[in-house]
Amino acid sequence: MTAYDVGVLILRVVLGLTMAAHGYNKFFGPGGLKGTAGWFDSMGMKPGMFHARVAATTEMAAGIGLAVGLLTPIPAAGFVALMLVAAWTVHKPNGFFIVKEGWEYNLVLAAVAVGIATIGAGKLSLDHLLFSSSSFYDLLHGWWGLVISLGLGLLGGIGQLAIFYRPPAKTDA
Template structure:
């Protein structure tokens, strides 16, 4: 074990548990799934109940998957898809900076997850425990990790937006 492995572990735990907490909050926070569904409906992600479940489940699965380092590029792709949809549907009109509810935070989470997928989960991970020296480990980091996380994530987010997103009509005021 090296300082590199510990550093990647810290990043995975912070990012992963943060994302999982967001999913948990969608399930069990104030308003629960019903409140989350109403929020999704109001922003144009219909049906809201479907998207509330998909977002909450993906946030928990991607977060926990990244935290434990299991098939790392796959949960990283989940981060990319989630953050692309969130940035586009909620934060885009507010500009870049988070202090104005912009998409800065979304970019940091998605970019960090892709960075981890590129570097690899490190030796303190399920990827290392289960797949070291199996041949599959070659696809769990490096260029393959980057490609899987970025392309699958972007395809998932863009696909979800193209199929489901219908921005609410602006009212004349």
């Protein structure tokens, strides 16, 4: 075990459990799925209940998957898709900086997830434990990790926006 492996473990666990907590909050926080669904409907992600379930499940699965380092590029792709949709539907009108509720935080979460998929989950991961002795392991880091996490993530996020997102009409008050 090296400092590198511990460093990647820290990044994976903090990033993953942070995302999983967001999913948990959508399921069980104030308002629960019903409140999340209403919020999604109001921003143009319809049907809201469908998207509340998809978002909460993806946040929990991607978060836990990244935290334990299991098939790392796949949960990282979930981060990219989730953060792209959140940045586009919620934060884009507010600009870049998070202090004005901009999309800065979304970018950082997605970029760190892709970075982890690119460098690999490290020796303290299920990827290493389960796959390090097989050629499949090569698909879980390096250029393949980058291509899989970024490609699938962008495809998923753009696809979801193209199919489901209908921004509400602006009204002059």
